[in-house]
Amino acid sequence: MQSLIRLRMSTADGHYAGGLVDGARILQLMSDAVTEVLIHNDGDEGLMRTMNAEFLAPVRSGDFLEIRATLVSTGNSSRKLECTAHKVVQLVTAEDSAADVLKEPLLVVKANCVAVVPVPKQRAVKK
Numbered sequence: 001m002q003s004l005i006r007l008r009m010s011t012a013d014g015h016y017a018g019g020l021v022d023g024a025r026i027l028q029l030m031s032d033a034v035t036e037v038l039i040h041n042d043g044d045e046g047l048m049r050t051m052n053a054e055f056l057a058p059v060r061s062g063d064f065l066e067i068r069a070t071l072v073s074t075g076n077s078s079r080k081l082e083c084t085a086h087k088v089v090q091l092v093t094a095e096d097s098a099a100d101v102l103k104e105p106l107l108v109v110k111a112n113c114v115a116v117v118p119v120p121k122q123r124a125v126k127k
Helices: 023-042
Strands: 002-008 014-016 047-055 064-075 078-091 099-116
Touching: 002 023, 023 047, 023 064, 023 078, 023 099, 047 064, 047 078
Parallel strands: none
Antiparallel strands: 002 064, 047 099, 064 078, 078 099
16 A cells, blocks of 8 residues: 655745755655555554654755655554655756756655554554
């Protein structure tokens, strides 16, 4: 089971000089993708327990990202997921409106997560 979120980082997401996006914004998007997977799998949003992330490349305002969360295993109440964020479009420069579609998506963040859905909250029929 997988979730995919695709969106553009806006000027409001640019937190540092040069429109650099705060890594916490990308982790928030990954959490949203995990939430969608849990809803499809369990019928409940669940709770994030751990997220171990590695930041591999910068993200700036104007970049388009694809965020994926993939369910890799389930326990009684725990769910292990892998999350990735790939840059698929980037601005040529921050001062211009020109943008490039990347020939190969660039992995910018990867994370391993554990989420928990308490047994009493599990209500969806698993496929």
